[in-house]
C-alpha cells in the first residue's frame with residue numbers, strides 16, 4: 596500500500612473572527628500528483644502555508660511524512676520543499692551561490708551539493724548566467740532558481756503554489772516533466788493552480804476548494820463522471836461547482852445588452 600505523505604485532519608483557520616479554511620481532511624500519497632483548485636480567495640494559499648508550517652492552524656492537524664508540522668517541525672520541514680507564489684531570493688547572491696546556500700541549510704554534503712547544483716543549473720538552462728547576481732534575473736529565471744533550490748535536497752514532498760506563473764512554455768513543460776519524474780520516484784506533489792489544463796493533464800487527483808470547504812475530490816475523470824453529463828472538460832466542471840458559470844452568463848448578457 597502506498598504511504599500517505601501529506602495528511603490533514605479537520606484543519607481550520609480563522610483570520611480574526613473570519614473562518615477561511617473550515618475543516619479540511621486531505622490525504623496525498625507517495626507518487627501522487629495532487630491538484631489543489633479553487634476560485635480566488637478560496638483558501639488555497641492559507642492551506643499551503645499551514646502545511647508548510649508558515650502559518651499556525653487555528654484548529655486541526657497537518658502531517659508531512661507522518662510528522663506533525665507543529666510538534667515535529669524540523670523533521671517535517673527537512674523532508675519537504677515549498678515553492679511559494681511570490682518567492683523571495685537573496686538578490687545579492689548569484690544563482691550558483693543561492694543553490695549552495697539552500698543546499699547547505701538542508702545539510703546536503705558539499706560534494707553532492709556541487710554536483711547537484713551543476714546538474715540543476717544545466718537542466719534549467721541557467722548555467723551561462725549562474726554567476727550573475729539574482730537582482731539582474733527576470734521573473735521567470737528567478738522562478739527557475741527557486742524551483743531548483745526547492746528540489747536540491749531531494750524532498751519526499753513538494754508543495755507548489757501557482758508554479759507556472761511567469762514561466763515560458765518550454766520552462767512550464769520542463770517543470771511538468773520534473774514533477775512527473777519526482778512522482779514516479781515516490782514523491783508526493785501538491786500543486787495549487789488556476790490553470791485547469793495543467794490539472795487535467797498532469798494531476799492524478801484534484802480537490803476543489805470553495806469558501807474554505809472541499810466541494811469535490813477525485814481524478815479528473817471521476818469528477819467528470821460524478822458531476823458532468825459527459826463531454827465536459829475539467830474547466831466546465833470547475834465552473835459548474837464553483838458558480839463560475841453564472842459569471843459566464845453575466846458576461847454574455849452584458850455583451851448582448
Ligand SMILES: Nc1ncnc2c1ncn2[C@@H]1O[C@H](COP(=O)(O)OP(=O)(O)OP(=O)(O)O)[C@@H](O)[C@H]1O
Pocket residue numbers: 610615633634635636637638639640641642
Ligand atoms: N493575513 C490575512 N489576514 C486576513 N485575511 C486574510 C489574510 N490572508 C488571507 N486572507 C483572506 O483569506 C481568504 C483566503 O485567502 P487565500 O490567499 O488563502 O486564498 P487563495 O485560494 O490562495 O486565493 P488566490 O487564488 O486568489 O490566490 C481570503 O478571503 C483572503 O482575503
